[in-house]
Amino acid sequence: MKRTMLVLIFAVLALASLALSAPRHQAFVVSAQENQAATAAVKIDNFSFGPATLTVAVGTTVTWVNHDDIPHTVVSTDGAFKSKVLDTDEKFSFTFSKAGSYPYFCSIHPKMTGKVVVQ
Amino acid sequence: MSGGKKDEILHDHNHDGIDRRGFLKCMAWAGTGAYCVMSGGVLKSYSLSRLSEMNPAAAKGELSFVQISDSHMGFNKPANPDVAGTLKAAVDKINALQTAPEFLLHTGDISHLSKPEEFDTVDQILKDASAKDVFFVPGEHDVLNDDGKQFLERYGKNAKGQGWYSFDKKGVHFMGLVNVLNLKAGGLGTLGQDQLEWIEKDVKHLKHSTPIVVFAHIPLWSVYPDWGWGTQDSAQALAYLKKFGSVTVLNGHIHQTMQKVEGNVTFHTAASTAFPQPQPGKADSPGPMKVPAEQLRSILGITGVNYVQGQHALAIVDSSLA
Numbered sequence: 291m292k293r294t295m296l297v298l299i300f301a302v303l304a305l306a307s308l309a310l311s312a313p314r315h316q317a318f319v320v321s322a323q324e325n326q327a328a329t330a331a332v333k334i335d336n337f338s339f340g341p342a343t344l345t346v347a348v349g350t351t352v353t354w355v356n357h358d359d360i361p362h363t364v365v366s367t368d369g370a371f372k373s374k375v376l377d378t379d380e381k382f383s384f385t386f387s388k389a390g391s392y393p394y395f396c397s398i399h400p401k402m403t404g405k406v407v408v409q
Numbered sequence: 410m411s412g413g414k415k416d417e418i419l420h421d422h423n424h425d426g427i428d429r430r431g432f433l434k435c436m437a438w439a440g441t442g443a444y445c446v447m448s449g450g451v452l453k454s455y456s457l458s459r460l461s462e463m464n465p466a467a468a469k470g471e472l473s474f475v476q477i478s479d480s481h482m483g484f485n486k487p488a489n490p491d492v493a494g495t496l497k498a499a500v501d502k503i504n505a506l507q508t509a510p511e512f513l514l515h516t517g518d519i520s521h522l523s524k525p526e527e528f529d530t531v532d533q534i535l536k537d538a539s540a541k542d543v544f545f546v547p548g549e550h551d552v553l554n555d556d557g558k559q560f561l562e563r564y565g566k567n568a569k570g571q572g573w574y575s576f577d578k579k580g581v582h583f584m585g586l587v588n589v590l591n592l593k594a595g596g597l598g599t600l601g602q603d604q605l606e607w608i609e610k611d612v613k614h615l616k617h618s619t620p621i622v623v624f625a626h627i628p629l630w631s632v633y634p635d636w637g638w639g640t641q642d643s644a645q646a647l648a649y650l651k652k653f654g655s656v657t658v659l660n661g662h663i664h665q666t667m668q669k670v671e672g673n674v675t676f677h678t679a680a681s682t683a684f685p686q687p688q689p690g691k692a693d694s695p696g697p698m699k700v701p702a703e704q705l706r707s708i709l710g711i712t713g714v715n716y717v718q719g720q721h722a723l724a725i726v727d728s729s730l731a
Contacts, residue, residue: 337636337694359486359697361522361553367594375553377522378486395594398549401637403594 329353332404334362334376334396339404346386348408353383362402367393472579475503475510475540476624478661479681481550482531483521488684488697492521493530495709499682500538509539511578516661516679517548517589517626523555528563547572548626548662549589557590570603575611582615584608586625588640598627598640598662605642609649620655628660630669630676633689638663647674663695682709 328350333340335357346352354364356376364373364382370392373382386392386408396402480496489495503510513535520527528551535543545564552560561572568574568585575584586608588598600608612621623629629646632638640646650656656674664686669676684697685705692698
Protein backbone atom coordinates (compact mmCIF):
# COMPACT_ATOMS: atom_id res chain seq x y z
CA MET A 291 0.00 0.00 0.00
CA LYS A 292 2.74 2.35 1.07
CA ARG A 293 4.66 1.41 -2.02
CA THR A 294 1.71 2.06 -4.33
CA MET A 295 1.32 5.46 -2.67
CA LEU A 296 4.96 6.29 -3.32
CA VAL A 297 4.69 5.22 -6.94
CA LEU A 298 1.62 7.40 -7.35
CA ILE A 299 3.31 10.42 -5.83
CA PHE A 300 6.33 9.84 -8.03
CA ALA A 301 4.16 9.58 -11.11
CA VAL A 302 2.35 12.83 -10.27
CA LEU A 303 5.63 14.63 -9.65
CA ALA A 304 7.09 13.31 -12.89
CA LEU A 305 4.05 14.45 -14.84
CA ALA A 306 4.16 17.87 -13.23
CA SER A 307 7.82 18.32 -13.96
CA LEU A 308 7.22 17.23 -17.54
CA ALA A 309 4.49 19.81 -17.93
CA LEU A 310 6.65 22.51 -16.38
CA SER A 311 9.66 21.73 -18.49
CA ALA A 312 7.71 21.46 -21.72
CA PRO A 313 9.41 23.45 -24.45
CA ARG A 314 8.22 27.06 -24.54
CA HIS A 315 7.49 27.08 -28.26
CA GLN A 316 5.16 24.15 -27.81
CA ALA A 317 3.12 26.02 -25.20
CA PHE A 318 3.13 28.99 -27.54
CA VAL A 319 1.73 26.96 -30.44
CA VAL A 320 -1.05 25.63 -28.24
CA SER A 321 -2.00 29.06 -27.00
CA ALA A 322 -1.93 30.50 -30.50
CA GLN A 323 -4.36 27.81 -31.63
CA GLU A 324 -6.61 28.55 -28.69
CA ASN A 325 -6.36 32.25 -29.46
CA GLN A 326 -8.35 31.88 -32.63
CA ALA A 327 -11.21 32.51 -30.26
CA ALA A 328 -9.40 34.34 -27.44
CA THR A 329 -11.12 37.51 -26.39
CA ALA A 330 -10.70 40.22 -23.79
CA ALA A 331 -12.72 43.29 -22.86
CA VAL A 332 -12.04 46.87 -21.87
CA LYS A 333 -14.82 48.86 -20.25
CA ILE A 334 -15.14 52.58 -20.85
CA ASP A 335 -16.65 54.03 -17.74
CA ASN A 336 -16.51 57.45 -16.08
CA PHE A 337 -14.13 58.81 -18.70
CA SER A 338 -11.57 56.04 -18.17
CA PHE A 339 -10.49 52.74 -19.73
CA GLY A 340 -10.65 49.71 -17.46
CA PRO A 341 -8.30 48.04 -17.09
CA ALA A 342 -6.00 50.88 -18.09
CA THR A 343 -3.36 48.30 -19.02
CA LEU A 344 -4.55 45.01 -20.49
CA THR A 345 -2.14 42.15 -21.18
CA VAL A 346 -3.21 39.53 -23.74
CA ALA A 347 -1.70 36.78 -25.87
CA VAL A 348 -1.01 37.26 -29.57
CA GLY A 349 -4.18 36.69 -31.58
CA THR A 350 -6.54 37.98 -28.92
CA THR A 351 -9.50 40.10 -29.98
CA VAL A 352 -10.05 42.99 -27.60
CA THR A 353 -13.46 44.62 -27.43
CA TRP A 354 -14.06 48.05 -25.95
CA VAL A 355 -17.58 48.89 -24.76
CA ASN A 356 -18.62 52.46 -23.93
CA HIS A 357 -20.76 52.59 -20.79
CA ASP A 358 -20.72 56.41 -20.54
CA ASP A 359 -23.49 58.82 -21.50
CA ILE A 360 -20.91 60.63 -23.60
CA PRO A 361 -19.32 59.30 -26.80
CA HIS A 362 -15.70 58.21 -26.83
CA THR A 363 -13.20 56.83 -29.30
CA VAL A 364 -10.40 54.27 -29.09
CA VAL A 365 -7.43 55.48 -31.11
CA SER A 366 -3.98 53.91 -31.16
CA THR A 367 -1.27 56.48 -30.51
CA ASP A 368 0.89 55.08 -33.32
CA GLY A 369 -1.88 54.43 -35.82
CA ALA A 370 -2.34 50.65 -35.34
CA PHE A 371 -6.10 50.96 -34.87
CA LYS A 372 -8.78 53.64 -34.73
CA SER A 373 -12.44 53.26 -33.86
CA LYS A 374 -15.31 55.32 -35.15
CA VAL A 375 -17.01 57.34 -32.45
CA LEU A 376 -18.69 55.04 -29.92
CA ASP A 377 -21.95 56.27 -28.46
CA THR A 378 -23.40 54.73 -25.29
CA ASP A 379 -23.18 50.89 -25.33
CA GLU A 380 -21.45 50.80 -28.70
CA LYS A 381 -18.44 48.53 -29.18
CA PHE A 382 -15.18 48.43 -31.04
CA SER A 383 -13.02 45.32 -31.53
CA PHE A 384 -9.49 44.83 -32.72
CA THR A 385 -7.48 41.62 -33.07
CA PHE A 386 -3.85 41.90 -32.03
CA SER A 387 -1.83 39.66 -34.34
CA LYS A 388 1.61 40.95 -33.36
CA ALA A 389 3.34 41.13 -29.99
CA GLY A 390 4.09 44.59 -28.67
CA SER A 391 2.84 47.47 -26.58
CA TYR A 392 -0.10 49.41 -27.97
CA PRO A 393 -0.82 52.71 -26.21
CA TYR A 394 -4.14 54.29 -27.13
CA PHE A 395 -6.41 57.19 -26.12
CA CYS A 396 -9.80 58.76 -26.67
CA SER A 397 -9.31 61.35 -29.39
CA ILE A 398 -12.29 63.34 -28.05
CA HIS A 399 -11.05 63.35 -24.44
CA PRO A 400 -7.30 62.90 -24.79
CA LYS A 401 -6.80 62.74 -21.03
CA MET A 402 -8.27 59.24 -21.32
CA THR A 403 -5.40 56.88 -22.09
CA GLY A 404 -4.85 53.11 -21.97
CA LYS A 405 -2.49 50.40 -23.15
CA VAL A 406 -2.73 46.87 -24.55
CA VAL A 407 0.34 44.71 -24.03
CA VAL A 408 0.43 41.76 -26.45
CA GLN A 409 2.78 38.85 -25.60
CA MET B 410 -4.16 80.08 -18.32
CA SER B 411 -1.55 77.50 -18.93
CA GLY B 412 1.28 80.01 -19.03
CA GLY B 413 0.96 80.52 -15.31
CA LYS B 414 1.36 83.64 -13.26
CA LYS B 415 4.19 85.10 -15.24
CA ASP B 416 1.69 86.24 -17.81
CA GLU B 417 -0.34 88.25 -15.38
CA ILE B 418 -0.43 91.90 -16.18
CA LEU B 419 -0.47 93.87 -12.98
CA HIS B 420 -1.29 97.21 -14.52
CA ASP B 421 -4.93 98.05 -14.78
CA HIS B 422 -5.46 99.01 -18.38
CA ASN B 423 -8.83 100.51 -17.84
CA HIS B 424 -7.47 103.09 -15.43
CA ASP B 425 -10.33 102.54 -13.10
CA GLY B 426 -8.20 102.44 -9.99
CA ILE B 427 -8.67 98.74 -9.28
CA ASP B 428 -5.75 96.46 -8.85
CA ARG B 429 -6.93 93.21 -10.30
CA ARG B 430 -3.91 91.21 -9.29
CA GLY B 431 -4.71 87.81 -8.02
CA PHE B 432 -8.34 88.40 -7.55
CA LEU B 433 -11.09 89.05 -9.86
CA LYS B 434 -11.62 85.43 -9.98
CA CYS B 435 -15.20 84.69 -9.61
CA MET B 436 -16.99 81.48 -10.22
CA ALA B 437 -20.63 81.65 -10.92
CA TRP B 438 -22.48 78.37 -11.21
CA ALA B 439 -25.29 79.47 -13.44
CA GLY B 440 -28.71 79.37 -11.99
CA THR B 441 -27.54 79.07 -8.42
CA GLY B 442 -28.02 82.78 -7.94
CA ALA B 443 -24.28 83.52 -8.08
CA TYR B 444 -23.77 87.14 -8.84
CA CYS B 445 -20.44 88.64 -9.87
CA VAL B 446 -19.65 92.34 -10.31
CA MET B 447 -16.36 94.04 -10.85
CA SER B 448 -16.66 97.68 -9.96
CA GLY B 449 -14.98 99.89 -12.46
CA GLY B 450 -16.70 97.95 -15.06
CA VAL B 451 -14.82 95.37 -17.03
CA LEU B 452 -17.57 92.89 -16.62
CA LYS B 453 -20.90 92.45 -14.95
CA SER B 454 -22.58 89.14 -14.68
CA TYR B 455 -26.05 88.43 -13.42
CA SER B 456 -28.09 85.29 -13.30
CA LEU B 457 -31.62 85.58 -14.49
CA SER B 458 -33.10 85.93 -11.06
CA ARG B 459 -30.99 89.07 -10.60
CA LEU B 460 -31.71 90.70 -13.95
CA SER B 461 -33.94 93.20 -12.20
CA GLU B 462 -30.90 94.46 -10.30
CA MET B 463 -29.10 95.26 -13.49
CA ASN B 464 -28.53 98.91 -14.28
CA PRO B 465 -30.71 99.47 -17.37
CA ALA B 466 -27.97 101.67 -18.84
CA ALA B 467 -25.65 98.67 -18.85
CA ALA B 468 -28.03 96.85 -21.15
CA LYS B 469 -27.84 99.57 -23.78
CA GLY B 470 -24.44 99.66 -25.39
CA GLU B 471 -23.19 100.26 -28.88
CA LEU B 472 -23.12 96.56 -29.44
CA SER B 473 -24.76 93.62 -27.81
CA PHE B 474 -24.55 89.97 -28.70
CA VAL B 475 -25.42 86.66 -27.14
CA GLN B 476 -23.24 83.63 -26.56
CA ILE B 477 -24.83 80.20 -26.50
CA SER B 478 -22.93 76.95 -26.18
CA ASP B 479 -22.94 73.19 -26.00
CA SER B 480 -26.33 72.44 -27.52
CA HIS B 481 -25.39 68.75 -27.98
CA MET B 482 -28.25 68.19 -30.38
CA GLY B 483 -28.88 64.44 -30.49
CA PHE B 484 -28.13 63.84 -26.81
CA ASN B 485 -31.08 61.99 -25.28
CA LYS B 486 -29.87 60.59 -21.97
CA PRO B 487 -31.54 61.17 -18.59
CA ALA B 488 -29.52 64.34 -17.89
CA ASN B 489 -31.73 66.01 -20.53
CA PRO B 490 -33.96 63.99 -22.84
CA ASP B 491 -35.11 67.17 -24.65
CA VAL B 492 -32.09 69.19 -25.78
CA ALA B 493 -34.11 70.65 -28.65
CA GLY B 494 -36.62 71.97 -26.13
CA THR B 495 -33.98 73.64 -23.99
CA LEU B 496 -32.30 75.18 -27.04
CA LYS B 497 -35.70 76.57 -28.07
CA ALA B 498 -36.05 77.97 -24.55
CA ALA B 499 -32.70 79.70 -25.01
CA VAL B 500 -33.94 81.21 -28.26
CA ASP B 501 -37.11 82.43 -26.51
CA LYS B 502 -34.91 84.02 -23.88
CA ILE B 503 -32.84 85.74 -26.55
CA ASN B 504 -35.99 87.00 -28.25
CA ALA B 505 -37.26 88.40 -24.95
CA LEU B 506 -34.18 90.58 -24.40
CA GLN B 507 -35.05 94.26 -24.35
CA THR B 508 -32.28 95.11 -26.73
CA ALA B 509 -32.14 92.63 -29.59
CA PRO B 510 -28.59 91.29 -29.93
CA GLU B 511 -26.73 92.00 -33.16
CA PHE B 512 -25.68 88.39 -33.55
CA LEU B 513 -25.15 85.10 -31.78
CA LEU B 514 -21.92 83.31 -31.01
CA HIS B 515 -22.11 79.55 -30.61
CA THR B 516 -19.03 78.23 -28.84
CA GLY B 517 -19.27 74.65 -30.05
CA ASP B 518 -20.68 71.21 -29.42
CA ILE B 519 -23.55 72.22 -31.64
CA SER B 520 -24.19 68.51 -32.24
CA HIS B 521 -23.65 65.49 -30.03
CA LEU B 522 -22.42 63.02 -32.66
CA SER B 523 -21.61 65.22 -35.68
CA LYS B 524 -24.66 63.86 -37.52
CA PRO B 525 -25.96 66.06 -40.36
CA GLU B 526 -29.50 65.97 -38.96
CA GLU B 527 -28.25 67.22 -35.60
CA PHE B 528 -26.68 70.31 -37.22
CA ASP B 529 -29.84 70.76 -39.32
CA THR B 530 -32.02 70.79 -36.19
CA VAL B 531 -29.87 73.44 -34.50
CA ASP B 532 -29.84 75.60 -37.64
CA GLN B 533 -33.61 75.31 -37.84
CA ILE B 534 -34.16 76.28 -34.19
CA LEU B 535 -31.74 79.23 -34.41
CA LYS B 536 -33.64 80.58 -37.43
CA ASP B 537 -36.30 81.71 -34.97
CA ALA B 538 -33.85 83.89 -33.05
CA SER B 539 -34.15 87.65 -33.31
CA ALA B 540 -30.49 87.79 -34.31
CA LYS B 541 -30.01 86.23 -37.73
CA ASP B 542 -26.24 86.07 -37.86
CA VAL B 543 -24.69 83.19 -35.96
CA PHE B 544 -20.94 82.70 -35.69
CA PHE B 545 -19.81 79.18 -34.81
CA VAL B 546 -16.66 77.54 -33.63
CA PRO B 547 -16.49 73.73 -33.41
CA GLY B 548 -16.53 71.64 -30.27
CA GLU B 549 -14.98 68.19 -30.20
CA HIS B 550 -18.45 66.68 -30.74
CA ASP B 551 -18.76 68.57 -34.05
CA VAL B 552 -15.63 67.11 -35.65
CA LEU B 553 -16.03 63.39 -34.93
CA ASN B 554 -14.89 60.95 -37.60
CA ASP B 555 -13.93 63.51 -40.27
CA ASP B 556 -11.44 65.93 -38.65
CA GLY B 557 -13.93 68.76 -39.01
CA LYS B 558 -14.59 68.50 -42.74
CA GLN B 559 -18.36 68.66 -42.39
CA PHE B 560 -18.15 71.53 -39.90
CA LEU B 561 -15.96 73.48 -42.28
CA GLU B 562 -18.36 72.91 -45.17
CA ARG B 563 -21.34 74.07 -43.14
CA TYR B 564 -19.99 76.94 -41.08
CA GLY B 565 -16.49 77.73 -42.28
CA LYS B 566 -17.01 79.20 -45.75
CA ASN B 567 -14.97 82.30 -44.91
CA ALA B 568 -12.65 80.60 -42.46
CA LYS B 569 -8.92 80.07 -42.63
CA GLY B 570 -7.05 76.84 -42.04
CA GLN B 571 -9.16 74.36 -40.12
CA GLY B 572 -11.91 76.85 -39.39
CA TRP B 573 -10.55 79.91 -37.60
CA TYR B 574 -11.57 83.44 -38.64
CA SER B 575 -11.99 87.00 -37.46
CA PHE B 576 -14.42 89.83 -38.09
CA ASP B 577 -15.05 93.35 -36.86
CA LYS B 578 -18.27 94.77 -35.47
CA LYS B 579 -18.52 98.38 -34.37
CA GLY B 580 -14.88 98.68 -33.50
CA VAL B 581 -14.66 95.34 -31.70
CA HIS B 582 -12.38 92.68 -33.21
CA PHE B 583 -13.79 89.16 -32.88
CA MET B 584 -11.66 86.05 -33.34
CA GLY B 585 -13.18 82.55 -33.61
CA LEU B 586 -10.58 79.90 -32.80
CA VAL B 587 -10.47 76.12 -33.19
CA ASN B 588 -8.89 74.11 -30.36
CA VAL B 589 -10.58 70.72 -30.72
CA LEU B 590 -8.59 69.17 -33.58
CA ASN B 591 -5.35 67.16 -33.64
CA LEU B 592 -5.61 66.39 -29.93
CA LYS B 593 -2.71 64.33 -28.60
CA ALA B 594 -2.86 61.46 -26.10
CA GLY B 595 -2.74 62.77 -22.55
CA GLY B 596 -3.02 66.38 -23.71
CA LEU B 597 -5.45 69.29 -23.60
CA GLY B 598 -7.12 71.42 -26.26
CA THR B 599 -4.72 72.52 -28.99
CA LEU B 600 -4.55 75.56 -31.26
CA GLY B 601 -1.52 74.43 -33.24
CA GLN B 602 1.30 76.29 -34.91
CA ASP B 603 -0.60 77.35 -38.05
CA GLN B 604 -3.36 78.96 -36.04
CA LEU B 605 -0.94 80.64 -33.64
CA GLU B 606 0.86 82.21 -36.58
CA TRP B 607 -2.44 83.38 -37.97
CA ILE B 608 -3.41 84.96 -34.62
CA GLU B 609 -0.14 86.88 -34.53
CA LYS B 610 -0.69 88.22 -38.05
CA ASP B 611 -4.39 88.90 -37.56
CA VAL B 612 -3.87 91.34 -34.68
CA LYS B 613 -0.56 92.82 -35.76
CA HIS B 614 -1.97 95.94 -37.35
CA LEU B 615 -4.77 96.63 -34.89
CA LYS B 616 -4.60 99.61 -32.56
CA HIS B 617 -3.89 98.70 -28.97
CA SER B 618 -7.14 100.34 -27.97
CA THR B 619 -9.20 97.91 -30.07
CA PRO B 620 -11.34 95.69 -27.84
CA ILE B 621 -10.72 92.04 -28.65
CA VAL B 622 -13.19 89.20 -28.17
CA VAL B 623 -11.79 85.71 -28.60
CA PHE B 624 -14.15 82.76 -28.70
CA ALA B 625 -13.31 79.07 -28.79
CA HIS B 626 -14.82 75.88 -27.45
CA ILE B 627 -12.36 74.54 -24.86
CA PRO B 628 -11.35 77.11 -22.23
CA LEU B 629 -8.20 79.05 -23.12
CA TRP B 630 -7.19 79.04 -19.46
CA SER B 631 -6.51 76.11 -17.18
CA VAL B 632 -9.85 75.49 -15.55
CA TYR B 633 -9.10 71.88 -14.59
CA PRO B 634 -6.44 70.12 -16.64
CA ASP B 635 -7.13 66.74 -14.99
CA TRP B 636 -10.40 66.71 -16.91
CA GLY B 637 -8.84 68.22 -20.01
CA TRP B 638 -10.39 71.62 -19.28
CA GLY B 639 -7.68 73.81 -20.73
CA THR B 640 -5.71 74.49 -23.93
CA GLN B 641 -2.07 73.58 -23.90
CA ASP B 642 -0.78 76.32 -26.19
CA SER B 643 -3.18 79.09 -25.14
CA ALA B 644 -0.41 81.05 -23.37
CA GLN B 645 1.21 81.68 -26.75
CA ALA B 646 -2.05 82.96 -28.21
CA LEU B 647 -2.67 85.23 -25.23
CA ALA B 648 0.87 86.58 -25.46
CA TYR B 649 -0.04 88.01 -28.89
CA LEU B 650 -2.98 89.79 -27.26
CA LYS B 651 -1.06 91.26 -24.37
CA LYS B 652 -0.69 94.66 -25.96
CA PHE B 653 -4.44 95.21 -26.09
CA GLY B 654 -6.21 97.09 -23.34
CA SER B 655 -9.33 94.93 -23.32
CA VAL B 656 -9.45 91.24 -24.17
CA THR B 657 -12.46 89.07 -23.47
CA VAL B 658 -12.24 85.30 -23.92
CA LEU B 659 -15.49 83.36 -24.29
CA ASN B 660 -15.49 79.58 -24.05
CA GLY B 661 -17.89 76.67 -23.60
CA HIS B 662 -17.10 72.96 -23.08
CA ILE B 663 -17.43 72.77 -19.30
CA HIS B 664 -21.20 73.31 -19.17
CA GLN B 665 -21.13 75.81 -16.34
CA THR B 666 -20.33 79.48 -16.03
CA MET B 667 -17.01 80.53 -14.64
CA GLN B 668 -15.20 83.83 -14.79
CA LYS B 669 -11.71 84.99 -14.14
CA VAL B 670 -9.64 88.08 -14.84
CA GLU B 671 -5.91 88.12 -15.37
CA GLY B 672 -4.57 91.57 -16.09
CA ASN B 673 -6.33 92.90 -19.16
CA VAL B 674 -7.91 89.56 -20.04
CA THR B 675 -11.34 88.52 -18.84
CA PHE B 676 -12.20 84.84 -19.24
CA HIS B 677 -15.71 83.48 -19.30
CA THR B 678 -17.21 80.10 -19.84
CA ALA B 679 -20.86 79.75 -20.77
CA ALA B 680 -23.44 77.29 -19.52
CA SER B 681 -24.70 74.60 -21.86
CA THR B 682 -28.14 74.80 -23.42
CA ALA B 683 -28.29 71.00 -23.04
CA PHE B 684 -27.07 69.54 -19.74
CA PRO B 685 -24.91 70.57 -16.77
CA GLN B 686 -21.55 69.07 -15.85
CA PRO B 687 -20.09 68.81 -12.35
CA GLN B 688 -17.80 71.38 -10.81
CA PRO B 689 -14.09 70.67 -11.37
CA GLY B 690 -13.00 67.68 -9.30
CA LYS B 691 -16.39 67.35 -7.61
CA ALA B 692 -17.23 64.05 -9.33
CA ASP B 693 -15.41 60.98 -10.64
CA SER B 694 -15.61 62.30 -14.17
CA PRO B 695 -16.92 65.29 -16.13
CA GLY B 696 -19.91 63.30 -17.47
CA PRO B 697 -23.42 64.74 -17.68
CA MET B 698 -24.86 65.68 -14.31
CA LYS B 699 -28.39 64.59 -13.65
CA VAL B 700 -30.37 67.15 -11.71
CA PRO B 701 -34.07 67.11 -10.79
CA ALA B 702 -36.17 67.99 -13.83
CA GLU B 703 -37.56 71.12 -12.19
CA GLN B 704 -34.02 72.41 -11.65
CA LEU B 705 -32.62 71.63 -15.06
CA ARG B 706 -33.62 74.83 -16.82
CA SER B 707 -32.22 76.99 -14.05
CA ILE B 708 -28.80 75.48 -14.70
CA LEU B 709 -28.83 75.87 -18.46
CA GLY B 710 -28.37 79.20 -20.06
CA ILE B 711 -27.29 81.88 -22.44
CA THR B 712 -24.77 84.66 -22.06
CA GLY B 713 -25.53 88.15 -23.30
CA VAL B 714 -22.71 90.61 -23.89
CA ASN B 715 -23.04 94.36 -24.22
CA TYR B 716 -20.25 96.54 -25.48
CA VAL B 717 -20.27 100.23 -24.76
CA GLN B 718 -18.14 102.04 -27.28
CA GLY B 719 -15.47 104.25 -25.79
CA GLN B 720 -15.29 102.45 -22.48
CA HIS B 721 -13.41 99.42 -23.69
CA ALA B 722 -15.44 97.24 -21.44
CA LEU B 723 -17.84 94.44 -22.06
CA ALA B 724 -20.66 93.72 -19.70
CA ILE B 725 -21.63 90.11 -19.59
CA VAL B 726 -24.96 88.89 -18.42
CA ASP B 727 -25.42 85.21 -17.72
CA SER B 728 -28.99 84.18 -17.89
CA SER B 729 -30.49 80.84 -16.95
CA LEU B 730 -33.32 79.23 -18.88
CA ALA B 731 -35.77 79.05 -15.98
